[in-house]
Amino acid sequence: MKELELRSRTVKKNKATTNSKHNLPVYDNVLDREFKAEAPNRKWVADITYTSI
Structure with a gap:
């Protein structure tokens, strides 16, 4: 894989x-x-934006 410069790719859901x-x-x-x-x-108009931890 290193010789071919291949890497894994992960996708976040x-x-x-x-x-x-x-x-x-x-x-x-x-x-x-x-x-x-x-x-x-x-x-x-208004916007209610919040984040939860």
Whole structure:
């Protein structure tokens, strides 16, 4: 293997982190990707990002 410069290649599997089977309420997508507002202070967005150790 060394003479032919062959090396093993490992592939990491993606771990699913989303639990879609829950009984919590799911809110409607009222923004529906329409980011332009007809006036200031009409549409607010936020992002909740977290990591677990």
